[in-house]
Amino acid sequence: MSLLQLAWKNISGNRLRSWVVVLCALLVAAFALFATLLLRGAAASLELAANRLGADIVVVPEGAETEMEGALLMGVAAQFWMPKENVAKLADIPGVEAVSPQIYLATLKNASCCSASEMFMVAYDPQTDFTIRPWLQRQQHAELGLGQVVGGHNIFPTEGDDGLLVYGDVVKLSGNLEPTGTGLDQSIFFTLDTARDIARVSETRAKQPLTVPEDQVSAVLLKTKPDTNIGELAMRIFRALPGVYPIQSANLFRSARTQLNSLLRAVVIVLALIWPLAILLIGMVYLMAANERRRELGVLRALGATRRFIAESLLAEAGMLAFCGASIGVFLAVLAIYLFRRLIMVSLGVPFLLPSPGALAVQIGIGLLLTMFSVFLAVLLPAIKISRQDPAIAMRE
Amino acid sequence: MKTVLGLVMIVAALVLAIAPAFTDCESAGKMLTTADGRSVSMKCHWAGVAEVAAAIPLGIAGIFALRSRRKETIRFAAIIGVAAGAMAVLLPTALIGTCGNAMMLCNVLMKPIELSAGIIAMVASAALFFVARDQEVTAAPAVSA
Numbered sequence: 441m442s443l444l445q446l447a448w449k450n451i452s453g454n455r456l457r458s459w460v461v462v463l464c465a466l467l468v469a470a471f472a473l474f475a476t477l478l479l480r481g482a483a484a485s486l487e488l489a490a491n492r493l494g495a496d497i498v499v500v501p502e503g504a505e506t507e508m509e510g511a512l513l514m515g516v517a518a519q520f521w522m523p524k525e526n527v528a529k530l531a532d533i534p535g536v537e538a539v540s541p542q543i544y545l546a547t548l549k550n551a552s553c554c555s556a557s558e559m560f561m562v563a564y565d566p567q568t569d570f571t572i573r574p575w576l577q578r579q580q581h582a583e584l585g586l587g588q589v590v591g592g593h594n595i596f597p598t599e600g601d602d603g604l605l606v607y608g609d610v611v612k613l614s615g616n617l618e619p620t621g622t623g624l625d626q627s628i629f630f631t632l633d634t635a636r637d638i639a640r641v642s643e644t645r646a647k648q649p650l651t652v653p654e655d656q657v658s659a660v661l662l663k664t665k666p667d668t669n670i671g672e673l674a675m676r677i678f679r680a681l682p683g684v685y686p687i688q689s690a691n692l693f694r695s696a697r698t699q700l701n702s703l704l705r706a707v708v709i710v711l712a713l714i715w716p717l718a719i720l721l722i723g724m725v726y727l728m729a730a731n732e733r734r735r736e737l738g739v740l741r742a743l744g745a746t747r748r749f750i751a752e753s754l755l756a757e758a759g760m761l762a763f764c765g766a767s768i769g770v771f772l773a774v775l776a777i778y779l780f781r782r783l784i785m786v787s788l789g790v791p792f793l794l795p796s797p798g799a800l801a802v803q804i805g806i807g808l809l810l811t812m813f814s815v816f817l818a819v820l821l822p823a824i825k826i827s828r829q830d831p832a833i834a835m836r837e
Numbered sequence: 838m839k840t841v842l843g844l845v846m847i848v849a850a851l852v853l854a855i856a857p858a859f860t861d862c863e864s865a866g867k868m869l870t871t872a873d874g875r876s877v878s879m880k881c882h883w884a885g886v887a888e889v890a891a892a893i894p895l896g897i898a899g900i901f902a903l904r905s906r907r908k909e910t911i912r913f914a915a916i917i918g919v920a921a922g923a924m925a926v927l928l929p930t931a932l933i934g935t936c937g938n939a940m941m942l943c944n945v946l947m948k949p950i951e952l953s954a955g956i957i958a959m960v961a962s963a964a965l966f967f968v969a970r971d972q973e974v975t976a977a978p979a980v981s982a
Binding site: 514515550551552555556557558559594596598623625626647775776779780782783786 | 867868869870871936937938939940941944945946948949952953956
C-alpha cells in the first residue's frame with residue numbers, strides 16, 4: 441500500500457476528524473483570501489480613482505466635499521453649484537497652470553425617460569479639459585461630439601446597439617472606460633454642449649426637464665505649475681475665494697481611506713484569532729488521533745514501516761485534507777468577492793476593484809500555500825511524537 | 838453525502854424561489870413610471886419571477902436525491918439539478934437580465950444571491966452525479982421457505 445493510499449484509507453476511516461480538518465483549512469483559506477482581495481482591491485481602486493481624476497486640486501462649493509467624494513467613489517448622484525466666474529478667478533491665482541470646469545448632473549429616479557435611475561453624469565469643457573480627454577485618448581476613443589457620451593465600465597446601451605436614454609434624449613454611447621471599481625464605473629461623461637442639448641430636448645420629452653445653468657459650474661479641476669506647493673496653493677484659494685473648498689488630490693477620498701484603515705485593523709484582529717485557533721484545533725485533533733491509532737501504527741511499525749513512513753503518512757493525510765479544505769475555501773472566497781463586491785462596496789463604503797487574473801492566481805496560490813503550511817505546522821508535533829513510539833509498547837497498550 | 842447534496846439542492850431551490858421577493862428593486866418600492874404616469878415592474882422583477890421556474894425542478898431533483906436509492910434516478914436528478922442551476926444563472930444574466938444601474942438593489946443583492954445559489958446548485962448536482970455510483974442498493978437474497 442502506498443503512502444497516499446494509506447492516507448486516503450485513514451481519511452475515509454474517520455470522517456468526523458477529516459471534516460474538522462477540512463473545515464478549519466476552509467475557514468483559514470477563505471478568510472485570509474477574502475480579506476486580502478478586499479483590502480488590496482479597495483486600495484487599488486482608491487489609487488486608480490485618484491490617478492484618473494488627474495487634477496492636483498479639486499475646487500467644490502463649501503460643504504459639498506462629502507457629496508463629491510460620494511459621487512466619485514460610490515456613484516451617488518450629486519448636484520451642487522458655484523458661480524462660473526470662479527473659473528477665471530482660479531486661473532489668475534499664481535501657481536495654477538490649468539483650470540477646467542465640470543458640471544455634475546443626475547438622471548431622474550425611476551423615470552421611463554432615463555435608461556438608468558439616478559445615474560451620475562459628468563459634463564466637461566473639451567476646450568480646457570485635462571482629466572477626461574486623456575482617458576479617451578489612452579483607450580483610443582475619438583473626441584466626443586454633440587450627442588455622444590462615453591460610459592464607465594458598467595454602462596451598457598439600452599436603446600438599440602449603442603443608445604442610452606437620458607431625459608428623453610437618445611445619446612450615443614461611444615465606448616466604455618476601463619474599470620476603476622468606483623462610482624465612475626456607473627457614470628457617463630459628455631461635453632457641456634451635449635449637456636445643454638439634453639436639457640433642451642428634456643423640456644418636451646422628459647418627465648421633468650434637466651436644468652443646466654449657464655452661469656454656474658459644479659467643480660473646477662486645477663493643475664498646478666511644477667514646483668508649486670499644493671498645500672499652500674490650496675490655502676491661497678481658500679482665502680481668495682469665499683464659499684469654495686479646495687480639496688488636494690492627496691486628501692481626496694479621506695473618509696474612504698480612514699474606513700479602509702479601520703477595516704484593515706479589524707481584519708488583522710480576526711485573522712490573529714482565527715489562524716492560531718485553527719492550528720490549535722487541528723493539532724489537538726491529530727494528537728487525539730495519534731493516541732487512538734497507537735496500536736494500529738504500532739502494527740505498521742512491527743510490519744516494517746519506518747518512523748519516517750509513519751510521520752509522512754500523517755503529514756500526507758493532513759496535506760490532502762488541507763488541500764481539499766483550502767481549495768473549497770478559495771473557491772468560496774473568490775465566488776463571494778466576485779458576486780457580492782457591490783454589496784461590500786455599499787455596506788463598507790469603500791470602492792473595490794477586482795484584481796487581474798494573474799494577480800488573482802498569485803493570491804490564490806499564496807492562500808493555498810499558507811493554509812497547507814498552517815496545517816503541516818499543526819500536525820508536525822503529533823506526527824513526530826507518534827513516529828517515535830516504541831511499537832511493542834504501542835501494541836501492548 | 839447524497840443526503841447532504843440533496844439538502845443543498847433543496848436549500849438552493851428555496852433561495853432561488855424566495856430571495857427575489859425581498860431583494861428585487863420592487864421590494865424596495867422602486868417601479869418604473871411610464872410617460873402616462875403608470876407604474877410598471879422593472880426587468881429585475883420578471884427575472885426574479887422566472888427564477889421560480891428554475892427553482893421548482895431543482896427542488897424536485899433535490900427531493901429525489903434525498904429519497905431515491907436507485908443510481909439511475911439519482912443521476913437523472915443530478916442532471917436536472919445541473920440544468921436548473923444553469924438556468925438560474927442564465928436568467929438574471931443572459932436571458933432576462935436586471936436593471937441598468939449596477940448599484941441598484943437587484944444588482945447589488947438579488948443577482949449575486951441568485952448566481953451563487955445557481956452555481957452552488959450546479960456544483961452540488963455535479964457532485965451528486967459522481968457520488969451516485971455508490972448509492973445502488975443490492976437486492977436482498979431470496980429466503981427459501
